[in-house]
Amino acid sequence: MAAFLRQLRWELRRLWRRPRTYVGFVAALLFEVLLYATLGLPVVRAQFLRGAATLHEHLKLGEPFSALSNAVRVTGQTIVFIGGVSLALVAGDLVARDVEDGTLRMVFCRPVSRTSVFFQKLVACAVYSVTLTSFVGVSALLLALVFEGTSGGLVVVSFRESILGAHEFGAGIERYVASVPLLAASILTVPLLAFTLSCFPMKAATAASVAVLVLLGDWTIQSFPAFAPLSPYTLTTRIVSWRQMFNDAIPWLRLQRNYSELAAVDLLLVVVGWLAFCRRPLTSR
Amino acid sequence: MTGELVRLNGVCKAFRGRVAVDDLSLSIDHGEVVALLGPNGAGKTTTLALMLGHVRPTRGDVLLRGVSVAGDRRRALRAVGVVVDSPAFHDYLTGWENLALLVSYAEVPDDAAMLDAVRFVGLDDRIHDRVGTYSHGMRQRLALAQALVPAPDLVLLDEPADGLDPDGVVTMHGMIARLSGERGVAVVIASHLLSEVERVCDRVLILDSGRLVFDGRWNDDTGPERFRLEIDDWACAQPIVSRAGATVGGDGAIELAPGREVADLVRALVEGGVRVSTITRIRPTLADAYRRLTAKPESGA
Numbered sequence: 142m143a144a145f146l147r148q149l150r151w152e153l154r155r156l157w158r159r160p161r162t163y164v165g166f167v168a169a170l171l172f173e174v175l176l177y178a179t180l181g182l183p184v185v186r187a188q189f190l191r192g193a194a195t196l197h198e199h200l201k202l203g204e205p206f207s208a209l210s211n212a213v214r215v216t217g218q219t220i221v222f223i224g225g226v227s228l229a230l231v232a233g234d235l236v237a238r239d240v241e242d243g244t245l246r247m248v249f250c251r252p253v254s255r256t257s258v259f260f261q262k263l264v265a266c267a268v269y270s271v272t273l274t275s276f277v278g279v280s281a282l283l284l285a286l287v288f289e290g291t292s293g294g295l296v297v298v299s300f301r302e303s304i305l306g307a308h309e310f311g312a313g314i315e316r317y318v319a320s321v322p323l324l325a326a327s328i329l330t331v332p333l334l335a336f337t338l339s340c341f342p343m344k345a346a347t348a349a350s351v352a353v354l355v356l357l358g359d360w361t362i363q364s365f366p367a368f369a370p371l372s373p374y375t376l377t378t379r380i381v382s383w384r385q386m387f388n389d390a391i392p393w394l395r396l397q398r399n400y401s402e403l404a405a406v407d408l409l410l411v412v413v414g415w416l417a418f419c420r421r422p423l424t425s426r
Numbered sequence: 427m428t429g430e431l432v433r434l435n436g437v438c439k440a441f442r443g444r445v446a447v448d449d450l451s452l453s454i455d456h457g458e459v460v461a462l463l464g465p466n467g468a469g470k471t472t473t474l475a476l477m478l479g480h481v482r483p484t485r486g487d488v489l490l491r492g493v494s495v496a497g498d499r500r501r502a503l504r505a506v507g508v509v510v511d512s513p514a515f516h517d518y519l520t521g522w523e524n525l526a527l528l529v530s531y532a533e534v535p536d537d538a539a540m541l542d543a544v545r546f547v548g549l550d551d552r553i554h555d556r557v558g559t560y561s562h563g564m565r566q567r568l569a570l571a572q573a574l575v576p577a578p579d580l581v582l583l584d585e586p587a588d589g590l591d592p593d594g595v596v597t598m599h600g601m602i603a604r605l606s607g608e609r610g611v612a613v614v615i616a617s618h619l620l621s622e623v624e625r626v627c628d629r630v631l632i633l634d635s636g637r638l639v640f641d642g643r644w645n646d647d648t649g650p651e652r653f654r655l656e657i658d659d660w661a662c663a664q665p666i667v668s669r670a671g672a673t674v675g676g677d678g679a680i681e682l683a684p685g686r687e688v689a690d691l692v693r694a695l696v697e698g699g700v701r702v703s704t705i706t707r708i709r710p711t712l713a714d715a716y717r718r719l720t721a722k723p724e725s726g727a
Binding site for chain 2 (some may be wrong): 147148150151154155158159160242243244246247248249250251252253254258
């Protein structure tokens with residue numbers, strides 16, 4: 142165990158020394174700033190209010206624009222578009238890039254088992270995923286406070302997801318903070334998919350691309366009205382479960398079911414990845 | 427230290443029915459510098475992979491210090507250093523960090539042992555620079571440094587001088603000689619550079635189609651004696667050379683039949699009226715021996 146932890150420490154150190162690791166953080170921050178700036182444009186606000194003002198007034202939900210409400214919108218968009226791509230890129234690199242570069246061959250000249258190396262890389266993948274997701278959650282909130290101030294509460298309305306939630310600022314902050322770990326847990330499936338694919342004999346870019354394509358395809362089926370009958374079977378339906386934390390009455394049973402199903406998918410990916418990693422050739426040529 | 431370090435007992439390895447190594451038995455002692463030669467596909471890489479436990483033998487066993495690699499890889503490889511062909515490092519880490527990273531897979535990185543290895547390969551002044559700034563020769567030296575931590579008694583080198591400039595080649599050969607001479611480390615070199623093998627290796631193993639076709643000092647098996655004669659009339663000399671049981675090779679060298687002396691041939695030439703101005707004995711090279719041992723019989727018409 143001591144040897145595993147020692148090697149894991151170096152795996153993490155290596156991960157955080159690589160410039161590419163930070164691309165996701167920078168891209169997420171820029172994307173969030175862009176979204177907040179766009180949400181602040183009068184023409185966008187006017188358009189948004191035309192659709193939402195009546196609803197908000199009718200349901201007595203209060204001001205549709207607030208720091209917390211915007212933070213939830215921006216976090217959701219950022220995690221799907223930037224987070225998904227960045228997580229897939231870095232996770233896909235963890236095995237396939239090392240094989241392409243030839244560094245994994247050097248590692249296996251040492252008396253270390255493939256299983257041990259696989260789980261070190263898996264943990265590094267999970268740590269990166271949780272860190273980036275937490276960063277997106279925290280930075281979206283901080284930027285929201287900068288752009289919108291502290292006035293207003295947290296309002297989330299989504300008929301498709303059966304979410305109706307309106308909270309005062311204090312309670313809203315609590316809900317938001319509680320949702321971030323759930324967001325991290327749910328999005329983990331995306332980097333795990335890229336990581337598992339990268340354990341097969343394929344290029345890192347291919348593994349990342351396939352994972353992103355699966356995510357976008359799944360997201361399209363989940364969100365496009367014509368595919369509504371298929372929506373319950375998609376991963377995205379489960380991945381967006383973190384938003385249920387904003388419901389007035391949190392549907393714990395539904396959350397439990399969705400996260401159990403995601404955990405089962407994650408476990409399956411880990412087993413498949415491990416089997417592939419233990420059998421894949423280490424030469425890139 | 428003396429005694430047997432590596433032993434392969436009747437090792438066979440087949441990949442999907444294709445035999446890569448066939449009934450290979452050999453042993454390597456402490457401090458020996460051994461070359462592993464053979465044409466492409468002869469089984470050199472598979473033999474190294476078997477020694478490292480990357481592949482399991484279909485039959486037979488590989489023992490390092492008496493420990494079966496297939497049975498207990500961790501213990502068997504504890505004191506084995508490896509330099510793979512075209513060694514790769516993480517460019518964004520320093521040489522020192524790369525070294526510590528690789529060492530950490532076997533043991534707790536020990537600064538003193540790492541520094542000793544770095545000094546041995548002469549990389550101490552650049553070890554804290556990023557590897558991305560290293561030349562090919564420096565990467566090769568860093569690869570050797572990581573193979574020397576922890577102090578190994580066996581180092582496997584796959585094409586160690588590949589891509590090095592002439593100075594780099596000399597430096598690498600010097601380090602291999604010092605490893606064996608000063609530290610008593612056994613070195614196994616897989617190489618296509620026969621001149622390199624001639625210079626640094628005590629012993630040569632030649633593989634062909636997965637079988638060991640030669641094991642010994644390369645100049646133990648030099649074949650027939652060869653000479654180069656400078657004569658004034660080749661047309662007149664040709665029948666005399668044939669009568670003396672010698673043959674003229676494509677390179678103009680005269681190859682004597684077993685048991686014949688060059689003095690007898692020269693005497694016959696002189697008596698036949700041919701003027702012989704110089705006689706040069708052609709030193710046999712490893713390349714000659716290698717070509718002879720791995721030559722494929724010509725297919726019939």
